[in-house]
Amino acid sequence: MTNKSNSNNLTKSEEDYLKALFQLLVEDNSVKVGNNQLAEYLKVSPASTNNMIKKLKTKDYVVSEKYGKLELTEEGRAIAVKLIRKHRLWETFLYNYLNFSWDEVHDVAEQLEHIKSYKLIDELDRFMDFPEKDPHGELIPNSKGEYKVVPKITLSSLEEGDVCKLISVNDGSVNFLRFVSEIGLALSSEIKILEVREFDKSIRIAFNDTIETVTRKFADNVFVEKLI
């Protein structure tokens, strides 16, 4: 009963900033997240970011000293986690029930995550029987706001001879996702590293009777669990 209202009266923009900040802070667990970094992530000018951060500080969602690093309050963090929960649940719905492909879900979920209704999202969760992971392999926070990160290592961190399992992919780029599914990689695919080329760090991998060569950049966006 200490919360004044938990009324969720945030604008779409405020929500976007809080979510972005959370993603920079927690998912990339950076030591310092600065104003310009946030601006670049959101593709807005540093002036806009500065402005919004000022506003979010007066609302007690963000804490920072002048010229210092940005941090979220507990309340700010809670809002961000709720948005991520909504995003991932909608992605799951689109993928599992509405024939959306891997690379199509993100943009629509980005809109749907701003719909305000507690009942909507909890019922959607129940309807899908409380899924654990979204289509890209990321864990979905539960309705209590518990957020877990799967300990992730990238495909690019492995060496010749290693065997791993695909557990999630970075859903930032449509072209990347399209390529992943085009070559036939899917969640849980077992991948063997055949060769890491010194020259350009490209990697030859084998999976499902297929052999492919992928770039370092590609391998940086594929998260795996090491098996051997």
Next chain:
Amino acid sequence: MTNKSNSNNLTKSEEDYLKALFQLLVEDNSVKVGNNQLAEYLKVSPASTNNMIKKLKTKDYVVSEKYGKLELTEEGRAIAVKLIRKHRLWETFLYNYLNFSWDEVHDVAEQLEHIKSYKLIDELDRFMDFPEKDPHGELIPNSKGEYKVVPKITLSSLEEGDVCKLISVNDGSVNFLRFVSEIGLALSSEIKILEVREFDKSIRIAFNDTIETVTRKFADNVFVEKLI
């Protein structure tokens, strides 16, 4: 191929105005819809309406002469129908799959109808196996934008001894909808008019072994098909 783009780049506000205008023009099939009427319907000031109408005229969605009545162009009408299609499909989804009640669906659908994605709405339609009517009994326009109105007569227009079937209800007021379901009325219920009281036009009706007296205002918001 004559459409320059059909790109659907409208703001939420622009969409709200077009939909409201359509509802005043078509559903209440008024002879004249004026600026102040639209303002009152949307609960904004006449100045705001005037401003937005000006904008919608330059975009060729609305036509009107100075001090004259408001009308929609074909394109404006098409946008409005798409919004109504989206609204009703979402209401149906919320009601049939997510345990929402009659009076809860409207507000959330009001938000969901602004989500921009052709695939989303057509897949949702397919997922639900192309429903014909929304939970309040209104026809859902199909993906080609065909809009039909069920010829409606109100319960209040009937006389003693008449028998009718409930085909739809006005979903404008939460309290009204809550009352309808509380007394046990549902779509397709057969209703017999027992008595119309001269004094205040209240009506005694019988349905499902229940007898209720309802006010004239209530009866104005209940749409029926006359059986006898």
Next chain:
DNA sequence: TAAAAAAGTTAGCCATGACTAACAAATCAA
């Protein structure tokens, strides 16, 4: 038909959240 009422319009203001340009502070590197 002329005055009153209603309906429509205009001007000017506000908040939000973008932007650019200019400036200040902090950090890096020679």
Next chain:
DNA sequence: TTGATTTGTTAGTCATGGCTAACTTTTTTA
């Protein structure tokens, strides 16, 4: 350590979409 570069801040502008107050046109009605 000091100058250059990067990072952060401020001031001032713009578009959107609200608002009120004042005004004009149209319609009603006495």
